[in-house]
Amino acid sequence: METKQMATARAAWRKHTAQLNACLATPGWISEGTAQNRGPGAGGPCYQWSRKVQGKTVSVALSKEQYQWLAAAITNWRTVQATLKAMQQLSRTVLFTTLPGTQRRKRLGKRTLGIT
Helix, strand or coil, X not given: CCCHHHHHHHHHHHXXXXXXXXXXXXXXXXXXXXXXXXXXXXXXXXXEEXXXXXXXXXXEEECHHHHHXXXXXXXXXXXXXXXHHHHHHHHHHHHHHHCCCCCCCCCCCHHHHCCC
């Protein structure tokens, strides 16, 4: 039989999951990397996009319009990544809280379970 406390926790988890799903439903354009406004006189292009490709940094000069668009896309990418991380942590919290586990001598910590 489920306790009132567990029922409340399940309802909170469902609500949180719905909020995270809503965040993933409308991210818009996404891109990884970093967009920089280096300013005039920086000794190179004012606007620049950098990212890692096979362990090496690749940079591309941008127009102001490209920079603005790409900066928004990078912000969206970071939001998606943070949302996915939160979803993983919530999923593991529900898993290790609601399902029976194996017998252990020592209780597993939150860091080990990846729910910190």
